[in-house]
Amino acid sequence: MISLKGLCKRYGDRMVVDDLSLKVGPGTVTGFLGPNGAGKSTTMRLILGLDHPTAGTALIGGVPYHEIRNPLRMVGAMLDARALHPGRSGHAHLVALARSNGIARKRVAEVLEQVGMADAARKRAGALSLGMSQRLGIAAALLGDPEVVMFDEPVNGLDPDGVRWVRHLMRSLAEEGRTVFVSSHLMSEMQLTADHLIVIGKGRLIMDAPLTEVIARSSLTAVVVRTPHAADLSARLSMAGITVERLEENQLVATGVAIERIGDLAHDAGIRLHELRTREASLEQAYQELTASSVEYGVRKAGA
Numbered sequence: 575m576i577s578l579k580g581l582c583k584r585y586g587d588r589m590v591v592d593d594l595s596l597k598v599g600p601g602t603v604t605g606f607l608g609p610n611g612a613g614k615s616t617t618m619r620l621i622l623g624l625d626h627p628t629a630g631t632a633l634i635g636g637v638p639y640h641e642i643r644n645p646l647r648m649v650g651a652m653l654d655a656r657a658l659h660p661g662r663s664g665h666a667h668l669v670a671l672a673r674s675n676g677i678a679r680k681r682v683a684e685v686l687e688q689v690g691m692a693d694a695a696r697k698r699a700g701a702l703s704l705g706m707s708q709r710l711g712i713a714a715a716l717l718g719d720p721e722v723v724m725f726d727e728p729v730n731g732l733d734p735d736g737v738r739w740v741r742h743l744m745r746s747l748a749e750e751g752r753t754v755f756v757s758s759h760l761m762s763e764m765q766l767t768a769d770h771l772i773v774i775g776k777g778r779l780i781m782d783a784p785l786t787e788v789i790a791r792s793s794l795t796a797v798v799v800r801t802p803h804a805a806d807l808s809a810r811l812s813m814a815g816i817t818v819e820r821l822e823e824n825q826l827v828a829t830g831v832a833i834e835r836i837g838d839l840a841h842d843a844g845i846r847l848h849e850l851r852t853r854e855a856s857l858e859q860a861y862q863e864l865t866a867s868s869v870e871y872g873v874r875k876a877g878a
Contacts, residue, residue, distance in 0.1 A: 575599055575753060576621060576722060580630035583616055583777075590616045592777035593630070598755045600721070603748045605768035605785070606757040607861060609869045613777040614757045615653065618726055622651055634722055646675040646718030653726045655711035660700025664691060664710045667699060668717060677718055685713040690739070704731030712743070722753040729763060741767045761858035765789075773861065775868025785857070792855035792863055797833045799826045800849035801840070810843050811836070827853070 576598040583591040591613045598604045608614050619625040621632045623639035634642065634649050642648045658667050668682045686695045689709040694702070702710065708731055715723055725744075729737045744767055748754045758764055764771070764785075771788050773780040781788060789795060801807055804824050811818045811828055816835075818828045828836055833852050840847050 575635060576724075576755060577633045577636070578617070578621070578630065579633075581617070581620060581627055581632055582629040583613070583620060583625060584628040589628075590777050591620065591627075594774065594777070594779055595630075596772055596779060596782050598753055598772070600751050600753045601748055602769040603744050603754045603756065603767055604770045604772060605764040606755060606772050606774075607759075607761075607764065607865075608774040608780075609865050611776075612774050612865075612868065614774065615726060617774070618651070618653055618724060618755075618757065621724070622649070622653070624653075644675045644677075644718070646671065646677065646720065648718070648720055649722040649724065650715030650718055650720040651724040652708075652711035652715045652728060653724070655704070655707040655730075658699050658710075661698055663696050663698055664702070664713070665695040667710070668695075668714060671714055671717055675718055681717060681719075685716045688716065689713045705733065705736055708732055709736070712740070720752070723747055723755070725754075725756045727758055728756060729758070729760065737763065761856070761861055765857035773864055775865050780864050780868065788864070789855055789857060789860045792860035793829060794853075794855035794859050794863075795829070796853045797828045797831060797836050798849065798851050798853050799828065799836060799840070799847060800824050801826070801845060801847050803845045806843065807840055807845050810839055810845070814839060824848070 579595050581591055581594040582589065594617060606614055616625060620627050621634065621639065639645060665682065668685065669679060672679060672682055686692045689712050691706065691709050691713060694706055708728060712728060729740050732740065741763065744754050744756060768785050770784050772782050799807065802824055804820060804826055808818050808820055808826055816828050816831050818826050820826055833850065837850055
């Protein structure tokens with residue numbers, strides 16, 4: 575369990591993390607989303623004790639990171655896959671980490687096999703591709719068989735097979751009851767992987783909700799209805815306070831309402847339906863709506 579309460583981090587006159595309170599629980603993959611500069615990486619660094627908060631607390635398993643004895647056994651993290659000595663081999667890097675945390679040497683071979691690095695483990699880290707560095711970073715995070723895992727952009731540099739592998743890994747870790755906290759800008763991948771989402775902007779919490787709820791709240795999520803009595807149904811829905819738009823002669827789109835509500839109203843009015851379905855927004859669309867006012871480094875449109 576990761577728990578933040580009133581977490582703040584100020585650099586000079588800029589508040590990068592602003593009164594952030596949330597919990598990341600076990601058994602789910604929790605996606606951590608936000609625009610560039612939103613404070614995601616800083617929040618992760620605060621959780622891991624790499625930065626000190628201006629105010630508030632960040633706890634793992636109920637205690638600050640610096641109080642955890644043999645921390646790799648409690649939490650494994652990959653924030654920067656390139657953050658290791660370029661002249662040291664991946665194998666030597668993992669052996670050093672294992673020794674520092676009282677982890678058996680045989681575990682090094684196990685995690686290298688798990689991430690597909692067994693044949694490349696003796697190469698110097700500086701000679702590894704970004705994708706292979708990512709795999710080595712994940713191996714280091716898994717080394718202590720931790721209860722909590724944290725990844726920042728874990729699929730950068732990976733090919734499609736590697737991306738699917740990371741997706742399966744995160745899902746399997748959550749299914750084992752671990753806490754999985756992953757930051758990413760790839761909305762399509764988060765939609766396939768995450769159970770729960772935490773969205774921040776300008777250091778503040780925007781949303782903390784299940785993935786399905788985040789998408790359902792989008793204005794682009796709607797109920798599509800096709801009926802030969804479109805005018806009658808449109809009037810009925812409007813009377814019920816439902817926002818409805820007539821797309822074609824026999825087709826309506828209703829927003830802000832559950833599909834069951836539309837079906838019940840049509841049934842009560844004796845209106846025959848030929849189609850009734852949900853048109854679901856993508857996570858990317860829902861995310862863009864949520865963060866529209868929090869983008870600090872957007873690209874100006876031509877002519878603006």
